[in-house]
Amino acid sequence: MSELNFGTDLFSEFDRLQRQMAGLFGGFPSSIRSGPFGAFPQINIGSTDDSIEIVAFAPGVDPQKLDVSIDKGLLTISGAREPSPPEATGDDMRTYAQERFIGTFRRVIELPQHADPNKVTAQYINGCLSVSIGKRETSKPRAITVQ
Template sequence: MSDLYFGTDLFSEFDRLQQQMASLFGGFPFSIRSGRSGAFPQVNIGSTDDSIEIVAFAPGADPASLDVSIDKGLPTISGERGSAQPEAGDDTRTDAQERFVGAFRRVIELPQHADPDKVTARYTNGCLTVSIGKRETSKPRAITVQ
């Protein structure tokens, strides 16, 4: 028989400990790849053989309000998203609002092999796709064996 005895369910104690840790470190990511809670726009970053692809999800943003720039090798996506609701009257109150409204700015760190001189951006169906070319020296190439 075991010498250890827990007066309550062990799994509920672990759950309680996890909740306490989450509240203690609330707002701080647990890993380097974790994003900020509530960061807008959310982004996916991937790559092909020729480019690095950044997809920023910004539904409701006016394409004319979006700005993409690169400074010191760091691409910045900024803009503004207005409210999708009609102006509320005096008798209307908001009980909950989960949709982000207002100005935003995201700075993304690129790998060394990105070429900031080869950048294109397009906005389609609420997604801003930024394509950044790779330097020729970093692209895969076949070596002929003699």
């Protein structure tokens, strides 16, 4: 009978195995709410006492081509990023590699139940779409006086 000796703790070996498997299959989301690898636009989601803050990093997108909507607890951000005009890149240029996303996109974000769809603001500044969604009054923290 052979004895297994990993040389380190078992959890670090599982972590190493998970990283190898993720590399083999292109990466898996860390949770059910995680977006697909390489999704555009990349987003940050945070919270304050009064609101849920979402920032979508979408440089080069025409703000007129952005659509933000909320339906049944889902925030949808969609739009299109056009290719650079030919005069900016040169007519005789041949592309060997392209990492910049071009085309239509759509991101859907599940909102928490305490998000109020009637209190939404969105603005696009310097390539970032900032969406602020107010929280329902009943979900806001409040101080309780001890008697």
